[in-house]
Amino acid sequence: MSAGRVFHELNPDRIRARILRLPRWPRRGLLFGLGALGALAQAPFFFFPVLAIGLTALVWSLDGARRDARPARAGFERAFTFALGYFAAGVFWIAFAFFSRGVAFAPFGPVAALAVAVLLALYWGLAGAVQARIGGRGAIRVVVFAVLVFAAEWLRGHLLAEFPWNLPAYVWAGGGAVSQSAALFGAWGLSLVTLLAFTAPATLAGPRAVPGRLAPVLAALLVFASLTAWGAQRLAGAGTETMPGVRVRLVQVTMSQREKWAEGNEALVRARYLEAMAAPGLDQVSHVIWPEGALPLYLLEDGETLDHIGRRLADGPVLVTGTPRREEGEDGRDRYYNSVAALRFPGGRPQLTHLYDKVRLVPFGEYIPLAPVFRAIGIETLSDMVDGYSRGPGPDVFNFSAGPPAAILVCYEIVYPRFAASGRARPAWIINVSNDAWFGPTAGPAQHLNIARYRAIESGLPVVRAASGGYSGAISPFGLSDQIIGPRAEGAHDITVPAPLPPTVYSRHGNGIWAGFLFVVVLVVAVCKRDAFRLIWKGNRGH
Known part of the structure; x- marks a missing residue:
């Protein structure tokens, strides 16, 4: 295949168009598969490009949800399907805890692992529903998506599941140069920056193809080049004192x-x-x-x-x-x-x-969430000594x-x-x-x-x-x-x-730094999307 043909096949607009034309079940299979592959970005593999590719494809798929007769439902389904693959592959070790417990518990392992994946994916599904309603067009839709997924990650770490495992920040190996930025704004702040960067390639294709659509990708590369340089400098000063x-x-x-x-x-x-x-x-x-x-x-x-x-x-x-x-x-x-x-x-x-x-107790291992429901189907705590x-x-x-x-x-x-x-x-x-x-x-x-x-x-x-x-x-x-x-x-x-x-910036100020950055991002989005918010408000009042 000639170089020109390869370039033609890999053209972002062409790839996006193919994703948008997929029938329902092939689209679901693609999103689930991309989500599962995205788990390779986490330890022990740290192959983070697969997550960037998956998130980019998800943004493009959500572009199609906007044109659906029921955009919120379509957006929920697409984001949920991707996240289901991501979490099912990323936390399947939950099933092994049941396998270790013995033959009587083994059949419930996949059920529990899938149940946890479904619960975590619900947060992303909500983010997808909102994205399909207000995401808009052009580069701003990518920023909206990143902020919404970050909000979903924050919620799944603080509400109901309270399970902040495999945050987006953790695709960077702890102890490496990029991970050093956690000393400034923590894993939550690095997760926000990572999501913004990994979704930036989605601007290379879309309903508003403008000459400057490469700018977000270049900005993302510049940000992580800066974080890498700062982290390398910090590591250069790492001592060996005990x-x-x-x-x-x-x-x-x-x-x-x-x-x-x-x-x-x-x-x-x-x-x-x-x-x-x-x-x-x-x-x-x-x-x-x-x-x-x-x-x-x-x-x-x-x-x-x-x-x-x-x-x-x-x-x-x-x-x-x-x-x-x-x-x-x-x-x-x-x-x-x-x-x-x-x-x-x-x-x-x-x-x-x-x-x-x-x-902080472990669900199933130390207590049973929604105990009457799970005990009704035979799932008990994995603890050998107490209920x-x-x-x-x-x-x-x-x-x-x-x-x-x-x-x-x-x-x-x-x-x-x-x-x-x-x-x-x-x-x-x-x-x-x-x-x-x-x-x-x-x-x-x-x-x-x-x-x-x-x-x-x-x-x-x-x-x-x-x-x-x-x-x-x-x-x-x-x-x-x-x-x-x-x-x-x-x-x-x-x-x-x-x-x-000595105390780090993050240990002194906590989430204040990244929260301030997020506030600025949300403010910019609100200004750019004020017409969309106005329409939603009027629509809700009309009902």
């Missing part, structure tokens, strides 16, 4: 969930952790960290297990470990918590110094007698920007304990690690992870790490902890 007096031993045991939670295996699991923890060099560490729910028992009630630990940690390092716990509520019923405890053992006797109860956990009172900081204070985040609490304490209570580091074994051999553990890198960059604080079945280790405030431990690396791993940075 926190004095802090040396951490991470204890990792490789064991399937089925084996760990099998009846009667408590002693076996305990022995494995004790053996790994007692490796040579224990007297050289200040903290020992076990992952979330390390032992399949109520540690704080188990005198035998505490005695075993006390013999090894007598007058030694502090133990920070995840553990389920229970207490009697005011109604006389037991309440259960997914907790983190800090224990010292003076003279070998256990002394509880700090206790944190998890606040559901209660929420803790709020974020907390552990003030250790040895070493600086640390914020505690359990499992996917780390996916929430600015969840850890800040301001006057700002800790010196973040401890994130997790049980990533539920993810299995999927992209889930890699996605979780990448998200943790962003929390380090945003806060300017190092993150120490102890993730059973996932990626453990220390992450610097720049999102970097040469101390990452893989999911299959069993044993004791002694690491140093990078020194914290």
Whole structure:
């Protein structure tokens, strides 16, 4: 094929016209497929061009929805279909959590994964419906689309689902040059900029083909070239200082969930952790960290297990470990918590110094959303010990007698920007304990690690992870790490902890910077689209 023929076939106007001519089912298949391929932009692949291509095609498809007899419905369907593919592929690891639970739960895995994908896709569907009504023509429609999808992402991270996993920002590998901008405006701000840039190519074709339609693409390239240059300069100043007096031993045991939670295996699991923890060099560490729910028992009630630990940690390092716990509520019923405890053992006797109860609970894993509905079809909580956990009172900081204070985040609490304490209570580091074994051999553990890198960059604080079945280790405030431990690396791993940075712009001002930018963008859109808003207002009043 000649170069001229290739150029003709790849002409944006020609591609857009083909998308607009597609019948309903081929169009749905294309949008679903492009959405699923878009998941390759997230960890561990970071092949972000596929998401830019998919979003561009979605904008062009929504151009056709404007001409439909029922534009809002058509816009909803197209955006929903794309997002369904994107989220079904991006968070399919949810299904593996059911597979790990056993044969009885396995059939519900795909159902739960699809249900979550449908819920998340609804937000994008609403964005598509609004886009089809007010998106308009020309370059402004692309800006409107980016803002609407950003709003959908914000809502799915804060309302109902409260699941800000795989935000658009995370297509940039944490610790890379572009990701450093999270220190300025956080993952939310980078998500907005990313959406604006990835939809810019849609201006290359459309109902108003003007000579300057290449300008948005060039502007997007300029913005990311600037972010890359600034990030590279920031990384060039990344030091290798470590926190004095802090040396951490991470204890990792490789064991399937089925084996760990099998009846009667408590002693076996305990022995494995004790053996790994007692490796040579224990007297050289200040903290020992076990992952979330390390032992399949109520540690704080188990005198035998505490005695075993006390013999090894007598007058030694502090133990920070995840553990389920229970207490009697005011109604006389037991309440259960997914907790983190800090224990010292003076003279070998256990002394509880700090206790944190998890606040952000995992749907299906720790509680059942819409419990009557799901239990009616046989879906129960994946927890092996209780039917559901209660929420803790709020974020907390552990003030250790040895070493600086640390914020505690359990499992996917780390996916929430600015969840850890800040301001006057700002800790010196973040401890994130997790049980990533539920993810299995999927992209889930890699996605979780990448998200943790962003929390380090945003806060300017190092993150120490102890993730059973996932990626453990220390992450610097720049999102970097040469101390990452893989999911299959069993044993004791002694690491140093990078020194914290001064508070970042984002940790001081939060979402104010990107919110101000978004306000300006929305104001410009409102001015440009005032006639459309006026017509909608009149139409609503007419009804």
